[in-house]
Amino acid sequence: MSSGHDTIDIQSHIKVYMTVFAALAVLTVVTVAASYLDISTGEAILLALTIASIKGSLVAGYFMHLISEKALITWILMLTAGFFFVLMFIPMASFIDQAQLG
Amino acid sequence: MEIPYTVEERPDTGLYNAKLGIWLFLASEVMLFGGLFSAYIFLRFGAPVGAFHEWGLELNIPLATFNTLILITSSVTMVMSWASLKLNEFKKYKLYMGLTLLCALGFLIIKYIEYTAKFDHHIYPSTNTFYAIYFTLTGLHGLHIIGGMIVLYYFWMPGSKMWNSKPEQFTNRIEIAGLYWHFVDLVWIFLFPILYLL
Numbered sequence: 001m002s003s004g005h006d007t008i009d010i011q012s013h014i015k016v017y018m019t020v021f022a023a024l025a026v027l028t029v030v031t032v033a034a035s036y037l038d039i040s041t042g043e044a045i046l047l048a049l050t051i052a053s054i055k056g057s058l059v060a061g062y063f064m065h066l067i068s069e070k071a072l073i074t075w076i077l078m079l080t081a082g083f084f085f086v087l088m089f090i091p092m093a094s095f096i097d098q099a100q101l102g
Numbered sequence: 103m104e105i106p107y108t109v110e111e112r113p114d115t116g117l118y119n120a121k122l123g124i125w126l127f128l129a130s131e132v133m134l135f136g137g138l139f140s141a142y143i144f145l146r147f148g149a150p151v152g153a154f155h156e157w158g159l160e161l162n163i164p165l166a167t168f169n170t171l172i173l174i175t176s177s178v179t180m181v182m183s184w185a186s187l188k189l190n191e192f193k194k195y196k197l198y199m200g201l202t203l204l205c206a207l208g209f210l211i212i213k214y215i216e217y218t219a220k221f222d223h224h225i226y227p228s229t230n231t232f233y234a235i236y237f238t239l240t241g242l243h244g245l246h247i248i249g250g251m252i253v254l255y256y257f258w259m260p261g262s263k264m265w266n267s268k269p270e271q272f273t274n275r276i277e278i279a280g281l282y283w284h285f286v287d288l289v290w291i292f293l294f295p296i297l298y299l300l
Contacts, residue, residue, distance in 0.1 A: 010188045017185070021178040028170050028294075032163065035299035041155070048295035055291045063181045063284045070116045073125050080129040087136045091144035 020062045027055050109270045124278045128285050135289055138239055142296065145231040155300060157232035160225060162216055166298045169212045170290065176205035177287040180254075180280045187273040192265055195276075199258040202283070206251045213244055236297055243293060246286045253279055 031051045035044065061067040066074070106112075107119040115122055146154045183198035220226075220233075227237040257279055264272040 007189055010185050014182070014185055017178060017181050021174065024174045024177075025171060028167065028174065031295055031299065032167050035163075035295070041152075041300070045300055048299055049292075052292050052295050056288050059177060059284050059288045059291065063177055063287075064281055072115055072117065072122070076125055076129055080132050084132055084136045087133070087140045088143065091140055091147060094144075095147045 016062055020058050023058060024055055027051055031055075109268075109274060118274060120274060120278050121281075124281050128281065131285060135239075135242070138235070138242065139292075139296075142235050142239070145235050149231055153230075154232050157230050158236075158297065158300070160220070160223065161236075161298050162219065163298050165212055165216060166294060169209055170294050172205050172208050172212070173287050173290050176202050176209070177284050179205065180283045184273065184276045184280050187265070187269070187276055195265075196258065196262070199254060199276075203251060203254055203258060206247055206254070210244065210247060210251075213240065239293055239297065243286070243289055246289070250279075250283050250286055254283070 031048060034047050034051065037044070037047075039047070066077075105119075109118060111118055112122075179198045179201040183195050183202060186192070186194035186198055225233055227234045257276060261275075262272070264275070
């Protein structure tokens, strides 16, 4: 059960959760607003994915407590991220290859 | 026989077993959605220039934005339900878990409205490659929401009896369910811009 020290700790966490919630809500509105900017498709994709990555990091870092999680979980996720980027690179590589073949 | 390491940490991993288990499961989920994100890139590059954006103009951005806000809210209420248990406030836990389920239901209702609007306009997965991947990605995500709701409902109602006998183990169960729920939110954070805005 929670001790007095734990209670203070959790209450400070709750303040952080509320701040993250506000940041996520604002960033959602920013994402939509940014989609109406008069920029190229490449720039729009980069901007939208950057904002989504910030939002994702906030969820993973604070709601999922990754910021203070054990090293083993960090290693598992780094390995997963490596495979994920390989998966993303495969279709791009095939199109680069096709472009080179003309 | 008692299940080992449900509360105390295993000396070699530094984690209770369920936490390691859920993170390994989530890693496999990253690869599941990763495969479909990869398919999205493949189909987008394969479509005529600008076609994906044009096909996506039929989607309802205000409704999807509202749904994004609902899912973010559900993530906060989920983490608050866990924090309430940590503070020994069971009634608050019940309230926040109930709100999480309500948000999840709201999300599904809006998704239903979106889907039926598409079908009314004769837009199906077979319409073009954009809608093929749109229905696949949002459908799979929706199934994750439904699966999560079943688990959360169990912990909200019948499963919550465990709080009286094993409060620490119950709190850990809610943390594990929360990790899954936040992951589902995280996937939507990326689905929203790539499907609706780009």
